[in-house]
Amino acid sequence: MMAISGCGLPRSGPSKKEILSGAVENGGDAHIIFVNNHVNRTANFTPAYGFSNEFLNAGAVGADEIRPGDTLGLMIWENVDDGLLVGLGQSSTQLQQLQVDSQGYIFVPYAGRIRAAGNSPEQLRQVITSRLESQTPDPQVSVTRVAGDGATVSVMGKVFGQGVYPIERPTRTLSSMLAKAGGVNVEPEVAVVTVKRGRESGKVWLTDLYFNPSYDIALRPGDVIMVEEDQRSFTALGALGQQTKVPLGNEQINAIEAVAMVGGLQTQTGDPTGVFVLRDEPAQVASAVLGQPVGGTQRMVYVLDLTRPNGLFLARDFLVRDGDTIYVTEAPYVRWQKILGAITGSAGSINQLENIGN
Structure with a gap:
């Protein structure tokens, strides 16, 4: 026995x-x-969290960047009595409901097909003016966004305000956009932030955004931001005080x-x-x-x-x-x-x- x-x-x-x-x-x-x-x-x-150079080196996006699908309005003044677009006895003409196509272009009479996406309204105004001034003296152009949010990102997961947010002057970086979404609704020490950009993605601890400023990346149109609670853990078994699964946190x-x-x-x-x-x-x-x-x-x-x-x-x-x-x-x-x-x-x-x- x-x-x-x-x-x-x-x-x-x-x-x-x-x-x-x-x-x-x-x-x-x-x-x-x-x-x-x-x-x-x-x-x-x-295994380190972090962002690739593609994320780290991305420049800040203009708050008013035009995107495919936006609808624009143009006002054109010509300094002649009978201009290219302005009728006799008129000083200006309006071109409304110009939708930016899927390739990012619009068509303006006498200026041709112009790339609008990626430009601000001011930059587009300068392009159109340059195209028209060779055909009519001293044209004056105004560009406005009639419809469309311009550059936007999606914020999802453990935040108080999930949704689609425009990239505005105060919210061009990751930390400021999270603040715009109301902040995270989990303990900061276990919050992990993932940013998906096209086929690339990167993740960092939330606390790293504050202790390592380089991780506070500039956002790009179409970014998806996901906040999750860290799930890393180890399991303890045998002759120990407890036999359980223990979260690791970010330490x-x-x-x-x-x-x-x-x-x-x-x-x-x-x-x-x-x-x-x-x-x-x-x-x-x-x-x-x-x-x-x-x-x-x-x-x-x-x-x-x-x-x-x-x-x-x-x-x-x-x-x-x-x-x-x-x-x-x-x-x-x-x-x-x-x-x-x-x-x-x-x-x-x-x-x-x-x-x-x-």
């Missing part, structure tokens, strides 16, 4: 020996890695802090030599840790022995990442106590003894 008793005893998970037996060297599919300074240097990368958390966040090791049962971090490691990082090239994602089991002279320091320097599982095994003597308790009758019932025998 003593040889098989461990199989039927209640426990929180596999033993240290059982985990180590699953190593690649033993025919398993996981790399068992004892954490040292080399591991901490090569495995401690944090870098090391193994010591992660264990402390769930109440620490259980004093009566936790094995400080058996703290494991289970992770699916990308090939690039796994190759650096193992010191040899590997292909594809690798299952890694990092082992932290807190009883070693520098064990606590190594655990303090080991960063926990999204999706990690932290598992603490029971101390070996705990299993012997259970066995002895079952044999001496303190296990609780005959049925439990029968389970141990099975």
